[in-house]
Amino acid sequence: MSYDLAADIQKLKAEKNAVILAHFYEDGEIQDIADHVGDSFFLAKMGQKSNADVILLAGVVFMAESVKILNPTKKVLVPDLEASCSLVKGAPYEEYKAWREKHPDGIAVTYINSSAEVKAISDVIVTSSNAEQIINAIPKDRPILFGPDANLGRYLARELKRDMILWPGSCEVHMLFSARRLHELIQKHPDAVVIAHPECDENVLQYATVIGSTSRLLDEVKNNPAKKFIVATETGIFHQMKKVRPEAEIIQAPSEDETCECNNCPYMKLNSLQKIKLALQTLKPEVTLSDALRKKAQVSLDRMMDITSNQPVTWPGRFVAPEL
Ligand code: 13P
Numbered sequence: 001m002s003y004d005l006a007a008d009i010q011k012l013k014a015e016k017n018a019v020i021l022a023h024f025y026e027d028g029e030i031q032d033i034a035d036h037v038g039d040s041f042f043l044a045k046m047g048q049k050s051n052a053d054v055i056l057l058a059g060v061v062f063m064a065e066s067v068k069i070l071n072p073t074k075k076v077l078v079p080d081l082e083a084s085c086s087l088v089k090g091a092p093y094e095e096y097k098a099w100r101e102k103h104p105d106g107i108a109v110t111y112i113n114s115s116a117e118v119k120a121i122s123d124v125i126v127t128s129s130n131a132e133q134i135i136n137a138i139p140k141d142r143p144i145l146f147g148p149d150a151n152l153g154r155y156l157a158r159e160l161k162r163d164m165i166l167w168p169g170s171c172e173v174h175m176l177f178s179a180r181r182l183h184e185l186i187q188k189h190p191d192a193v194v195i196a197h198p199e200c201d202e203n204v205l206q207y208a209t210v211i212g213s214t215s216r217l218l219d220e221v222k223n224n225p226a227k228k229f230i231v232a233t234e235t236g237i238f239h240q241m242k243k244v245r246p247e248a249e250i251i252q253a254p255s256e257d258e259t260c261e262c263n264n265c266p267y268m269k270l271n272s273l274q275k276i277k278l279a280l281q282t283l284k285p286e287v288t289l290s291d292a293l294r295k296k297a298q299v300s301l302d303r304m305m306d307i308t309s310n311q312p313v314t315w316p317g318r319f320v321a322p323e324l
Pocket residue numbers: 038039040041113127128129171197199212213214215
């Protein structure tokens with residue numbers, strides 16, 4: 001069944017001149033039919049430079065919106081428009097704007113896991129793979145507002161020794177890892193290397209020797225000669241980890257509830273091969289944004305791209321909310 005679907009998808013892709021970009025948290029069978037698989041920064045860059053007519057983003061909607069903002073003439077599809085993210089849901093535009101207005105001299109550094117509207121009132125976008133470089137480029141005399149992920153913000157503030165005003169959002173998946181049970185697991189596997197995504201709570205992060213984006217964690221498994229890894233991130237990435245190190249033991253970090261599949265992102269897992277095939281057949285659902293919103297959101301995404309390609313940037317003065 002899956003084999004036929006995969007063949008149908010390849011045929012449709014050629015017919016429509018489409019490219020498929022997939023996030024590491026998608027099911028393995030989706031990762032395997034994609035042209036490019038990666039972390040959120042990599043997918044944004046691939047989407048920006050794509051020459052295809054149609055870009056299908058098998059991930060969550062904010063990732064597809066970022067591609068649409070960066071490459072607006074393309075038709076950008078998602079398998080399911082309901083594929084949101086708890087960080088997006090936890091940062092509604094009006095409240096985020098009010099928070100910014102309380103700190104008008106601050107530079108708003110916003111995680112890519114945010115809506116297009118929130119990006120439009122942000123100064124620069126970051127992902128967990130480029131945040132350190134970007135924050136280091138911000139003048140030291142400017143206060144930093146960081147949102148919507150407080151765990152990532154707290155981790156960066158500590159690493160970079162930089163005060164930050166944090167928006168109180170979190171990832172509902174990474175918050176479920178249990179520090180208590182992780183500690184017990186480490187006692188059972190003292191030879192394992194513990195690696196974690198910075199969206200985890202600081203009580204979990206304290207046990208990790210490597211903290212980084214999905215691509216950073218995958219690189220660690222690939223390059224560290226250790227034979228055992230305890231991984232505190234979403235389960236989809238195990239697919240690539242097992243491919244690069246088939247002989248290594250990759251152990252999922254535990255949640256408090258032993259019985260649930262807590263560390264599956266319910267938004268990423270809304271996608272399926274069936275929905276991808278349908279999206280390529282019908283060219284729907286399409287991600288669309290008004291020109292006005294897109295252009296305003298592009299400013300903060302462009303700053304991310306400029307800083308990460310070592311281009312000079314200027315920083316805005318006091319915040320005045322734009323009309324959206
Ligand atoms: P990455 O940027 O590390 O791929 O993370 C995206 C994400 O949604 C993590 O939950």
